[in-house]
Amino acid sequence: MAVTLAEVAARAGVSPATVSRVLNGGYPVAGGTRTRVEQAIEDLGYVANGPARALAAATSDLVGVLVHDVADSFFGILAGSLQSALAPAGPSDARRLAVVCNTQGAPEAELAYLALLEGQRAGGVVLTGGAAEDPGHTAALAARVTRMAAGGVPVILCGRPPLPLPDELPVATVMFDDRGGAFRLAEHLLALGHRRIAYIAGPPGLSTTRERLAGHRAALVRHDPGLAGICAPLTVHAGFERAAGYDATRELLRRGEPFTAVAAANDTVATGAAAALRDAGIRIPEEVSVAGFDDLPFCVDTAPALTTVRVPLREAGALAAQLVTGRRPLPPGGLTTLPTELMVRGSTGPPPAGGSRP
Amino acid sequence: MAVTLAEVAARAGVSPATVSRVLNGGYPVAGGTRTRVEQAIEDLGYVANGPARALAAATSDLVGVLVHDVADSFFGILAGSLQSALAPAGPSDARRLAVVCNTQGAPEAELAYLALLEGQRAGGVVLTGGAAEDPGHTAALAARVTRMAAGGVPVILCGRPPLPLPDELPVATVMFDDRGGAFRLAEHLLALGHRRIAYIAGPPGLSTTRERLAGHRAALVRHDPGLAGICAPLTVHAGFERAAGYDATRELLRRGEPFTAVAAANDTVATGAAAALRDAGIRIPEEVSVAGFDDLPFCVDTAPALTTVRVPLREAGALAAQLVTGRRPLPPGGLTTLPTELMVRGSTGPPPAGGSRP
DNA sequence: CGGGTGATAGAAAGCGCTTTCTGAATCGTG
DNA sequence: CACGATTCAGAAAGCGCTTTCTATCACCCG
Secondary structure, X not given: OOOOHHHHHHHXXXXXXXXXXXXXXXXOOOHHHHHHHHHHHHHHOOOOOHHHHHHHHOOOOEEEEEXXXXXXXXXHHHHHHHHHHHOOXXXXXXXXXXXXXXXXXXXXXXXXXXXXXXXXXXXXXXXXXXXEOOHHHHHHHHHHHHHHHHOOOOEEEEOOOOOOOOOOOOEEEEEEOHHHHHHHHHHHHHHHOOOOEEEEEOOOOEHHHHHHHHHHHHHHHHHOOOHHHHHHHHEEEOOOOHHHHHHHHHHHHHHOOOOOEEEEOXXXXXXXXXXXXXXXXXXXXXXXXXXXXXXXXXXXXXXXXXXEEEOOHHHHHHHHHXXXXXXXXXXXXXXXXXXXXXXXXXXXXXXXOOOOOO | OOOOHHHHHHHHOXXXXXXXXXXXXXXXXXXXXHHHHHHHHHHXXXXXXXXXXXXXXXXXXXXXXXXXXXXXXXXXXXXXXXXXXXXXXXXXXXXXXXXEEEOOOOHHHHHHHHHHHHHOOOOEEXXXXXXXXXXXXXXXXXXXXXXXXXXXXXXXXXXXXXXXXXXXXXXXXXXXOHHHHHHHHHHHHHHHOOOOEEEEEOOOOEXXXXXXXXXXXXXXXXXXXXXXXXXXXXXXXXXXXXXXXXXXXXXXXXXXXXXXXXXXXXXXXXXXXXXXXXXOOOOOOOOOEEEOOEOOHHHHHEOOXXXXXXXXXXXXXXXXXXXXXXXXXXXXXXXXXXXXXXXXXOOXXXXXXXXOOO
């Protein structure tokens, strides 16, 4: 059917071993021989049989990418830049393939896909998205990651905290400074004069949720130790979807506790919050300021444009790709924290002079 | 290292062949034996070695998904629902893995990734996104697809026209009624009273561009045969990014040809157009109406909410997954056209009474 | 000028599965 | 009750690579 390595070898007048060696390098092959083999490969249009190679080498060209859901822009951008960075010189010289798996953040799904990827002898794995902070899951995940990494498979944790693992393993973590971003965002709101700041946090038990909330609270406390207490009843947990932000905001409104600003766990939730406020006849930012997190592309086009915290997703994806392919050495200590940046736009402004409306 | 099939066989007291048969079915295995094997698999936590299986069976569990760019919501949603639908009963029983490849719509990239996927013995391929309508590329693509399909690999074309291929091949096409959608959108604008309608088309030579433009024009012509001529100077081609829409609109404005509405090739371009209009001090929709295409999630949150045409991306992804896995038989004729739906929102309204502003 | 010493290339043994091809029971039936 | 038909399980031959291990040259130095 397809051209095999043996055919290439025959045409070049060498042994299969030699062809394998020019293909994989790491072994001396004389210039003339190499040229002849390359010519034969070219002539025959040889493309390696991935499974055969993976079986023999016990490692494949597959790179597993676990995301909550690629349909979500956050993960789409991350996965997209990662995939593109896997073939830095363009698709024509691509070799590693990205296997993307939607886990919805569910621990069992992560474990299941990791098992599958291990079965596929994936040459690397990138785990993205906030992690469930459940000891049982963390242990199970750590065990699985240890196994894979011990087998020489690089594992990159991206946007989630490091796992408790032995140091020598090829595991690296790329984090976002979520805490710092949330801190600066809250500072921004405080500087504008807001004191009753509602916060729509992500699902409880998720690392991202905790980090962002922690940064937010830290800023409140720093400004005024009593503020966190005042704002506590204005803090709710919700999912990461727009509808969750909408519902959470309605709930907040229903409670009757006044607030002049609402910060959300991410941009999507923030748009839901903004919609709920609008539907309640509340003007943004004149009556209530709204802020998101992530700086997804749509933020500049909402009405008004959303103040948010930029998370360097493209950079993270590209970095993860370099780390997982070994094109960039794993940093000592294994942890890289990427900076986040406050993006002030139209959805935040000073609180109304006459007091809060809701 | 990992548990092998032979170990499972030993534990169950059967031959490897038998284990393979209970794993793959299609061959009678007595109830008792099957139970014993399943128990052994469970006990040992056996996970099949993908490459070995793929090598022996000459087909892998990989499904190639070619997209222009997963970072783009259009493709992210398509790929996301496709990936999720690959494991209908949840990730724990997933078997097929989605390999997503960003091609940027480039013909060479599509060919390169297809070669790679063929080398990986992919068990199916889904080609999404508008296709370059270049005869050379179409022929090369058709050749490659024929080869793969002839080898029993289902190929699904999604959102692009069918390829000229023999009928018996396992190839199916899932199209969107782009033309109909564009037609109805233009009708909507015409019904509102617009006559000078600008159109920011996609890149020339792309099937999607042609279809949408054709539908748009057909509506103009149907309404008034002279209208297409009037609007011709108001039609420009641009890329699919927001910036392209912004620039194209500025260019349109600079030309001085008045218009009261602008329809864009997609939502992203439309937001760029809207931004350019806003920056020029033009009110939407009071002075100029704006419409997009695709109905990406952010459409409801722009200012004003974007009138657009809904493209059933999730449905298409799920359908493609079913077709490519053989869970749903390929339709006779191979072509399925999914309906599109006009979504009227705030960005379109009647043209200004006093004539057009630009 | 002979035996180390590198530098290259080939032979061959798998990697862990699938899948014929056989073989041995078990069954139904005249 | 004997014989072919049927059902189930095992033996073994690969699938197309990688990778030791081995073999062959050329050299080079004493």
